[in-house]
Amino acid sequence: MDLLGKGLFTRINGTLTGGVIVETEAYSWKERGCHAYMNKMTKRNAVMFQDGGIAYVYLCYGIHHLFNVVTNTGGKADAVLIRALEPTAGVEAMQHRMNASKPVRITSGPGKLTRALGIGREHNGTKLDSDGLWLSDLGVKIQKKGVQAGPRIGIDYAGADARLPWRFTVTGSQWLSK
DNA sequence: TAGAGGATTGAT
DNA sequence: TCAATCCTCTAC
Numbered sequence: 001m002d003l004l005g006k007g008l009f010t011r012i013n014g015t016l017t018g019g020v021i022v023e024t025e026a027y028s029w030k031e032r033g034c035h036a037y038m039n040k041m042t043k044r045n046a047v048m049f050q051d052g053g054i055a056y057v058y059l060c061y062g063i064h065h066l067f068n069v070v071t072n073t074g075g076k077a078d079a080v081l082i083r084a085l086e087p088t089a090g091v092e093a094m095q096h097r098m099n100a101s102k103p104v105r106i107t108s109g110p111g112k113l114t115r116a117l118g119i120g121r122e123h124n125g126t127k128l129d130s131d132g133l134w135l136s137d138l139g140v141k142i143q144k145k146g147v148q149a150g151p152r153i154g155i156d157y158a159g160a161d162a163r164l165p166w167r168f169t170v171t172g173s174q175w176l177s178k
Numbered sequence: 179t180a181g182a183g184g185a186t187t188g189a190t
Numbered sequence: 191t192c193a194a195t196c197c198t199c200t201a202c
Contacts, residue, residue, distance in 0.1 A: 025185075033185070044198060062196030064186050081185060111186050121197095154185055177186095 003069060003080055004147060004170055007136035009089060012118035017090030019107060020138065021082055022170040023177060025152045027068070029077040031161035033152060036077030047125040048077040055133060057114070057124040064111030067119050069128065069135070083110045083153075083167075086175045109177040146171045153177070 009018030027034040035045040035058075047056045048070055056068035056079050068079040084107055087094055091103045094116040098106040107113040114120075119133070128135040149165040156162050169176050 027185075035185080042199070058185090059197055060184060061186055061194080062184090063194070066185060068185085083185090109186070152185075157184080 003082070003135075004168055005138065005140040005142040007088070007138045008082065008085055008117070008134075009136060010117045010119060010123075010133050011131060015090055015093045015118075017087075017093050017117050018136075019085040019087040019089065019175075020140065021085045022173040022175050023082075023084035024168050025081040025083055026166040026168070027079050027081060031158065031164060033155040033158035033161050033164075034077070034079070036079075039075075039077060041077070045077065048072060048079050049075060050125070052078075053128050055119075055123050055126045055128060057119055057121055057126075059121060060111070065114040065119055065121065066110045067114045067117075067123075081110060082113065084108050084169075084173075084175050084177045085113055086173060087116070104174075108175055142170060 003021050003024050029036045029039050036048045052071045054070045056070050067082050071078045094106050100106050106116050126133050148169050148171050150167045151163045152167045
């Protein structure tokens with residue numbers, strides 16, 4: 001996935017936090033794991049039908065925010081869930097948000113990284129070149145052999161579609177989710 | 179307007 | 191392995 005190795009940063013109340021994306025999951029309107037399955041548009045997932053380059057943030061289980069990058073073009077509701085990143089900026093601020101004493105495992109999961117970065121539903125639909133939230137091409141080349149593809153996590157309800165190898169991770173990274 | 183369920187996490 | 195927890199969607 002092209003997003004691996006790119007930087008994701010936020011600036012909340014003047015505090016810069018962010019890191020390098022090391023784990024993603026792809027979602028397409030063509031499969032059941034996606035909220036926009038069969039191109040069903042609701043108030044919640046409406047931003048997925050907009051042009052790519054914006055954030056799709058939504059609350060899951062009433063507790064966790066999940067951050068997606070909308071990759072859609074031409075009305076196809078496609079998005080990429082950011083599951084983990086390697087902290088490079090504002091590590092101390094993120095530790096404070098996570099109440100962690102060490103800069104480890106503070107972003108190793110989709111719900112945790114949004115909390116570490118201070119991402120909330122107010123970022124839903126935000127363009128990814130905004131002042132408070134943006135993607136950055138760090139010029140880091142991720143070798144194809146350094147990327148692993150596997151089945152996605154947490155969507156068993158999607159049946160056969162849950163086994164699609166659409167989860168991409170950077171091999172050997174210590175920041176991956178479990 | 180009410181009821182059910184979910185792209186997770188952390189504690190038991 | 192299971193509960194926490196609340197927003198969203200669907201049905202009545």
